[in-house]
Amino acid sequence: MADIVLDKVSKKFPDGTTAVRDVDLEIADGEFVILVGPSGCGKSTTLNMIAGLEDISSGELRIGGQRVNDKAPRDRDIAMVFQSYALYPNMTVRENMAFPLRLAKMDRATIDQKVDEAAKVLELTSLLDRKPANLSGGQRQRVAMGRAIVRQPKAFLMDEPLSNLDAKLRVQMRTVVSRLQKQLGTTTVYVTHDQTEAMTLGDRVVIMRGGAIQQVGPPQELYDHPNNLFVAGFIGSPSMNFLPATVEEGRLRTALGDLPIGDRIRRELEGADAPRELILGIRPEHFEDAELVDEQTRDRGMEFTAPVDIVESMGSDKYVYLTVEGGRATAAELEELAADAGAADFAGAGSNLVTRLSAESTVTEGEDRRVWFNLEKLHLFDPSNGRNLTLHEGRSAGALAG
Amino acid sequence: MADTTARRAKLQWGLLNAVVVVFALIPVLWIMSLSFKTPATLTDGKFIPREWTLDNYRNIFGTDQFVRALINSIGIAMIATVIAVVLGAMAAYAISRLDFPGKRLLIGVSLLIAMFPQVSLVSPLFEIERQLGLFDTWPGLILPYITFALPLAIYTLSAFFKQIPWDLEKAAKMDGATQAQAFRRVIAPLAAPGLFTTAILVFIFCWNDFLFAISLTSTERSRTVPVALSFFTGASQFEDPTGAICAAAVVITVPIILFVLFFQRRIVSGLTSGAVKG
Numbered sequence: 001m002a003d004i005v006l007d008k009v010s011k012k013f014p015d016g017t018t019a020v021r022d023v024d025l026e027i028a029d030g031e032f033v034i035l036v037g038p039s040g041c042g043k044s045t046t047l048n049m050i051a052g053l054e055d056i057s058s059g060e061l062r063i064g065g066q067r068v069n070d071k072a073p074r075d076r077d078i079a080m081v082f083q084s085y086a087l088y089p090n091m092t093v094r095e096n097m098a099f100p101l102r103l104a105k106m107d108r109a110t111i112d113q114k115v116d117e118a119a120k121v122l123e124l125t126s127l128l129d130r131k132p133a134n135l136s137g138g139q140r141q142r143v144a145m146g147r148a149i150v151r152q153p154k155a156f157l158m159d160e161p162l163s164n165l166d167a168k169l170r171v172q173m174r175t176v177v178s179r180l181q182k183q184l185g186t187t188t189v190y191v192t193h194d195q196t197e198a199m200t201l202g203d204r205v206v207i208m209r210g211g212a213i214q215q216v217g218p219p220q221e222l223y224d225h226p227n228n229l230f231v232a233g234f235i236g237s238p239s240m241n242f243l244p245a246t247v248e249e250g251r252l253r254t255a256l257g258d259l260p261i262g263d264r265i266r267r268e269l270e271g272a273d274a275p276r277e278l279i280l281g282i283r284p285e286h287f288e289d290a291e292l293v294d295e296q297t298r299d300r301g302m303e304f305t306a307p308v309d310i311v312e313s314m315g316s317d318k319y320v321y322l323t324v325e326g327g328r329a330t331a332a333e334l335e336e337l338a339a340d341a342g343a344a345d346f347a348g349a350g351s352n353l354v355t356r357l358s359a360e361s362t363v364t365e366g367e368d369r370r371v372w373f374n375l376e377k378l379h380l381f382d383p384s385n386g387r388n389l390t391l392h393e394g395r396s397a398g399a400l401a402g
Numbered sequence: 403m404a405d406t407t408a409r410r411a412k413l414q415w416g417l418l419n420a421v422v423v424v425f426a427l428i429p430v431l432w433i434m435s436l437s438f439k440t441p442a443t444l445t446d447g448k449f450i451p452r453e454w455t456l457d458n459y460r461n462i463f464g465t466d467q468f469v470r471a472l473i474n475s476i477g478i479a480m481i482a483t484v485i486a487v488v489l490g491a492m493a494a495y496a497i498s499r500l501d502f503p504g505k506r507l508l509i510g511v512s513l514l515i516a517m518f519p520q521v522s523l524v525s526p527l528f529e530i531e532r533q534l535g536l537f538d539t540w541p542g543l544i545l546p547y548i549t550f551a552l553p554l555a556i557y558t559l560s561a562f563f564k565q566i567p568w569d570l571e572k573a574a575k576m577d578g579a580t581q582a583q584a585f586r587r588v589i590a591p592l593a594a595p596g597l598f599t600t601a602i603l604v605f606i607f608c609w610n611d612f613l614f615a616i617s618l619t620s621t622e623r624s625r626t627v628p629v630a631l632s633f634f635t636g637a638s639q640f641e642d643p644t645g646a647i648c649a650a651a652v653v654i655t656v657p658i659i660l661f662v663l664f665f666q667r668r669i670v671s672g673l674t675s676g677a678v679k680g
């Protein structure tokens with residue numbers, strides 16, 4: 001077990017692509033860190049550099065305090081689980097799991113004992129004599145895990161280990177991974193595309209974009225206090241709603257009405273180089289059916305009326321899609337997010353609002369509905385650089401903050 | 403409806419296959435038939451021999467000439483095959499997996515060798531081998547065979563290596579294997595079908611060669627069967643050697659068939675299934 005430190009690590013491929021740029025990251029001993037980001041942002045490359053499968057172009061990588069830049073993978077004592085499982089098809093499950101131990105020249109009895117132990121943890125005991133071809137996807141995945149845990153390495157690296165499984169199995173395996181990591185307490189770096197995995201599995205989440213880290217923090221913190229437009233749009237499902245907003249006479253003009261601005265933000269917006277055009281961000285759960293809001297809560301927010309487009313009842317609550325006037329918010333980050341999610345899935349930038357209302361709401365499709373939203377949970381972004389203007393000393397206090 | 407069309411299609415394919423097989427096999431069967439005929443009935447034009455005899459076979463195995471040539475053929479082809487496949491495997495592995503300076507050059511040169519007309523090399527090779535004392539020796543044939551078999555080996559093998567998921571090798575490295583261990587314990591077993599296929603092709607190439615064998619040998623010391631056949635004369639000058647030649651031709655086909663049958667069992671497809679998903 002060991003900590004992993006990336007110090008200004010960069011990767012430049014021979015063809016000139018810079019896949020990873022100046023990544024600084026400290027992963028504590030025993031920590032479970034998730035790398036997440038859109039396709040091509042350099043997650044796998046980062047992981048492969050930690051593994052030793054890719055050379056580090058510049059910067060330093062330390063594992064357990066030791067510089068390992070020039071060490072071969074086999075000398076780093078790290079295990080990796082691949083997206084493709086990468087089981088050796090010519091070997092049985094037992095042989096697959098014993099492979100790293102045999103290479104380490106352990107004696108037979110120890111190998112057998114360790115393999116049996118790992119097989120028991122992963123419920124593979126009855127499958128030990130099968131070949132990988134005769135296993136189901138989930139079983140193969142567990143064998144791949146087993147091969148990683150048998151030799152008790154300093155750290156686990158996992159590159160989208162569950163992405164080949166179907167949805168149900170993925171949920172199941174997620175808990176297996178989580179339990180296993182807690183039980184073993186081994187430092188783990190986990191790459192994923194799936195934001196549910198990112199939110200639920202890790203101690204900390206690292207969000208990457210274009211080879212650079214956008215924000216690092218515990219999942220809840222990223223959700224509540226995103227540094228910038230990209231993080232705000234990437235974390236959360238359905239994603240945050242984004243609307244264009246302009247500053248006029250000390251108020252914020254938006255499709256939801258004129259909103260008051262707090263003193264601190266106003267001061268910031270009064271600067272000569274301050275942007276006139278802003279992007280307003282509100283998460284779906286910060287809306288509520290106006291009928292269901294009590295007096296006390298009502299004061300903390302504002303109301304508006306909008307035609308209801310679609311109502312999706314989830315049982316526990318209702319997703320309600322509202323149409324609002326005004327154009328779409330535009331920013332490079334939003335386009336990138338839309339491209340990654342597939343335009344249909346990323347409604348955030350459209351002139352449609354996604355809201356999550358209580359299940360008791362009597363809202364019906366086609367009517368005009370009065371909807372309340374929480375002013376304290378608003379985010380304001382600068383479209384030119386994506387910065388979250390509502391963030392103060394790492395905390396977001398809404399546009400009203402004084 | 404669908405059933406009958408499927409049956410029709412099957413029938414048509416079966417018919418086509420039969421035509422091809424018969425077309426390919428008639429000369430072989432004809433030679434077999436000739437090899438069992440007596441000298442008197444040799445030219446009677448009958449497909450099935452009227453009088454069966456094993457004399458032809460007895461004769462060829464009775465002559466030292468043929469047996470010696472058979473040993474030469476087997477030895478030379480086997481040694482050349484093993485060396486070409488081992489060297490080819492290493493080269494193909496490097497080509498398909500590693501990025502090294504001169505990779506394109508290596509591919510280009512091997513392609514060049516494959517395209518080079520072999521006839522034009524016979525006289526220079528003859529001179530060189532005489533100077534070096536390789537003329538009319540086993541190495542004198544094995545070396546050019548390897549040269550011309552290598553491009554073939556490299557091409558077929560690199561195609562096979564490219565099919566093996568690269569993740570397997572990465573996994574082996576993560577599990578603590580050196581590059582050599584990864585190749586020997588993970589990649590090579592998976593490449594086995596490719597190795598056997600290549601071995602068959604190279605073996606057949608060496609076994610069938612006539613050009614080099616006739617130009618670079620002069621005695622029974624290293625003469626291979628295809629050449630020895632052309633020197634067959636029969637017991638006396640007036641005897642027709644056709645029957646003996648046919649018997650010899652049948653005999654030299656047997657090792658190839660055995661070789662292919664033996665290795666064919668190992669060319670099972672789907673050896674890599676279960677390694678990776680997708």
Ligand SMILES: Nc1ncnc2c1ncn2[C@@H]1O[C@H](COP(=O)(O)OP(=O)(O)OP(=O)(O)O)[C@@H](O)[C@H]1O
Binds near residue numbers: 019037041045
């Ligand atoms: N061998 C290579 N040569 C050149 N560029 C490469 C190479 N490997 C990856 N890249 C580039 O580096 C960038 C990062 O790739 P990487 O595989 O790390 O992305 P990723 O975040 O893992 O994406 P995904 O989620 O799709 O797996 C990509 O733009 C990719 O095109």
Ligand SMILES: [Mg+2]
Binds near residue numbers: 043044045159
């Ligand atoms: Mg990847």
